[in-house]
Amino acid sequence: MIEILSSSALATVQDLGREGGLRWGVGTSGAMDPLALAAGNLLLGNEESAAAIEIPVFPFRVRFAEDCAFAVAGADCAATLDTRPLMPWSTYEARAGQVLSLGVPQGGAWRAARAYLCLAGGVDVPVVLNSRSTQLRGAFGGLDGRALRKGDTLRAGTPGRATRATGIGLVPPALVLPLQRDGCAAMRVLPAAEYEGYTAASREAFWSTPWKVTPQSDRYGYRLAGVALEPIAAMEMRSHGIVPGVIQVPPGGQPIVQMRDAQPSGGYPKLGTVIEADLWRLGQAPIGSQVRFIRATWDEAVAALAEVRAWLDESGRLLDLHQGLRQAS
């Protein structure tokens, strides 16, 4: 069991998302960086999709009320266990009474916005509509359908002394699968239905200029600032289903990328969609940073998904091999 020591951290319990609820207007929610969440789980020997805590605001502190193995993945937040500095993307064992502190991410080789605290056996909250992710709008899922508060306690699925080796880490995907343009984090995009409805100059600007992540960016959507995107003629849209990654352009011409807590339907014209394989890169782009979009083909987008899947599989395999050897010692 852990106790949250920080207030106003906007932290929520998330897993890989809630599927099957679109028919009721329930979006997927889930981790903004699903790769980090899955990797943290693999390090602990959890199911990839086990629930974890997503932390977007720092500093963030928890106290372990009992022995428990944990991992911190995502942004490198100079984590310490009591006074001991920890490695990022690594698994450790906490003893009862120890305090885990996550500081403000410093940057280094990868500037990222969100950290994931994974616990042995996953964060144990009830499954609601097939998922443990927090559905903020509907106020259900996660811990009581809301962000975590100081004093909240959360149980781990399998607390106690670690049964797997700790002190193991992974090289983060940002380094293994890098994607940048002119020093900015980049994401591949597939054009959407209304793409041709924008002026040639706007389309060119969309691909070739940087977009700044404004402070109005959160789990619902990332509001980007840059060149004003102009339609050739006004486009009246009927409400239609959308998914995280869809890039809408409301009047005013500044694009909004729908993220994990976005409405599952929308009425604005769509320029394109950030591909599923790259959405974690945007979810980790900090406020104030700039991003670039890269046009992809369908085949490239599908291949990117396979690449991400392969990275997870390889990580899992190496971790199991290492565990097997350790147990044999």
Place this chain on the structure above:
Amino acid sequence: MDALERFRQLAAWLAETDIALLELRGPQFLLRLLRDGATDGRTDGWTDGSTDLEPAPAQPQPGTTIVAASTVGIVRHRHPLRDGPLAPPGARVERGQALVLLQIGQLLVQVSAPRDATVAGLLGQDGDAVGYGAPLIELRD
């Protein structure tokens, strides 16, 4: 698990990684696995059938500890996300703190301080491929 089975597992594991040479040493044995096509640049003076073993690693001075590799891997003196070294000479470290990382493909295995200490010096270079028991870092109490 008997030695042969362990050897098989090691070989299988080695095949999964980028490591070309794996060297294991213990008080009674020295084992080296070389990937096909790789060379280690060493003269094979010991393969003439003699039973001379490699000398035991240098004994640390009193009041110092040598921390050795707990696994095979490539030595990393800093975490790939960070700029600074994990354990610069003179730094105070806590028990359990990472001193050196050993990289095996995508894995980074932490070599930790056995107790609170001061870093006396790093042994070997960043990028070295090492095996079990290779001396990595010298600590001073």
Place this chain on the structure above:
Amino acid sequence: MSLEEAGFSVLGTTAVLFEAPGPMTLAAQRRIWALAREAETWLEVREAVPGMNNLMLSLKQPPRRLEALQERLRAAWAAAEPLELEGRVIELPVVYGGAGGPHMADVAAHTGFGLDEIVERHSAPLYPVYALGSHPGYCYLGGMDPRIATPRRKVPVLSIPGGAVSIGGAQTGVSASAGPSGWNTIGSTDMGFFDPMRDPPALLQPGDSIRFRVERVIR
């Protein structure tokens, strides 16, 4: 997309969008429901989600050949017969105007109608539920009297409560939970539209209809 041709487009590798051609009608929506039912039996489809005369297919995994999926959708649409769903009629008691209807005056100003006329025209029709979306339990409704249509607000309201009855353009709807909205709120109801513990969790589904019953009019 020409008026004769259906639209097919991708939403990343996660979903595809099919848009029915022609004007938006209930008859076309019934065919969308039929298409959804058919598409949900396809292996690669996780969910078939109707919108307003359109259908999004959420995919379990991306098909290797997109053209095959597009062709299959086109054929299924051509074959789709309007689905006559035996829906229920749910009556919602509404308090029009007052604190729960802060934008009634804006609707009056735009349409030129008085409060009583707006209430009468809004509460007269039977509104079919075309689709669910936007947020848990929210229904997209058809059938609003075009004479009380009022454009979406220039500045959206940061938060309107669940139960808010609003007009946005030519559509009307009821919020199922608190959240931002650019629509004009003219009244409120305290009906619950979504309970995650219930099976199914949403009160309404496509094929049902809503009737707004005038509970009170606050001047």
